[in-house]
Amino acid sequence: MPATAKTSQVATQRATWRDYYELTKPRVVMLLLLTALVGMCLASDSWIAWQTLVAGIFGIGALSSAAAVVNHVVDHRIDSQMARTFNRPVARGKVSVVKALAFAFVLTVVGMATLLLFVNALTAWLTFASLLGYAVVYTMFLKRATPQNIVIGGLAGAAPPLLGWTAVTGEMHSHALLLVLIIFTWTPPHFWALAIHREKDYAKAEIPMLPVTHGVSFTKTSVLLYTVLLCVICLLPYLVGMTGIIYLVGSSLLNAGFLYYAWKLKFGKDPKTAMQTFKFSIVHLMVLFVVLLVDHYVSIGL
Numbered sequence: 001m002p003a004t005a006k007t008s009q010v011a012t013q014r015a016t017w018r019d020y021y022e023l024t025k026p027r028v029v030m031l032l033l034l035t036a037l038v039g040m041c042l043a044s045d046s047w048i049a050w051q052t053l054v055a056g057i058f059g060i061g062a063l064s065s066a067a068a069v070v071n072h073v074v075d076h077r078i079d080s081q082m083a084r085t086f087n088r089p090v091a092r093g094k095v096s097v098v099k100a101l102a103f104a105f106v107l108t109v110v111g112m113a114t115l116l117l118f119v120n121a122l123t124a125w126l127t128f129a130s131l132l133g134y135a136v137v138y139t140m141f142l143k144r145a146t147p148q149n150i151v152i153g154g155l156a157g158a159a160p161p162l163l164g165w166t167a168v169t170g171e172m173h174s175h176a177l178l179l180v181l182i183i184f185t186w187t188p189p190h191f192w193a194l195a196i197h198r199e200k201d202y203a204k205a206e207i208p209m210l211p212v213t214h215g216v217s218f219t220k221t222s223v224l225l226y227t228v229l230l231c232v233i234c235l236l237p238y239l240v241g242m243t244g245i246i247y248l249v250g251s252s253l254l255n256a257g258f259l260y261y262a263w264k265l266k267f268g269k270d271p272k273t274a275m276q277t278f279k280f281s282i283v284h285l286m287v288l289f290v291v292l293l294v295d296h297y298v299s300i301g302l
Ligand code: HEM
Pocket: 027, 028, 031, 032, 035, 084, 138, 149, 150, 151, 153, 154, 155, 157, 158, 183, 187, 190, 191, 194, 282, 285
């Protein structure tokens, strides 16, 4: 074999920092951290101390990333069987299981130390519990056991606003739990839209996602019903006096958009609607939490 081919073959196998970065599911973690930041800001009527902000976001980000890395390791065999995930660093052997687990361990230790030393113990242990909820409860058990996997497992991914809140106040609050409930209700339509598009992938990997176990039509109905539920849940922050008119208008417009896609997914014929709904769900959550932030600072006059 010519040297260049051999070199290029070795080069493709040697992992780079980009591979480790990909293991952290960076775009997912960025949105998780936006929701944590909003939880921090809504917990106080004044600006957040920069130490709490930096240490809290860093610690929650490190543990979220560690959870994502463990997910890549646990799922590397099924990832290699699916078109969407076969090219992932651990699935294709570019990063070894041992090195990935070592990376996750370092992220966890550094993240926990940061939260324990510079934030508070409640936030550290709640964040660690969320890591276990995703990396162990969801990834190792629920994902392979029940079509309700993402509903139950969604609690881990919904935790960041509560983690941000406790980072600032050192205690839990019903308003923070409302923000968790919004993401918890948002997760099923977010994921099931993608699962409809990838139904054959999950069937091939024998993962009991809802479209595989109950069919695409049932899943489309579930997406629509959860989106209706999300519209109701999103009214609660306004009804309990946690937010003002900016949030009411913004969330109502966003939820009208989500309902449009969920309705089109259920009753329309365009196969592209599933991924359009999935992509819109991400924009929906991102803009919803920005609207929460704007509403908060306008209402306290900062
Ligand atoms: C158990 C709960 C969840 C499940 C099962 C789930 C599932 C997924 C899946 C399968 C993807 C596609 C990933 C890929 O193809 O690389 C994805 C993408 C994404 N998810 Fe979720 N998700 C969940 C919760 C969340 C939460 C709580 C957030 C943020 C608050 C979130 C934000 C995102 C973002 C931003 C993307 C796009 C990532 C990219 O483009 O690389 N997800 N989700």
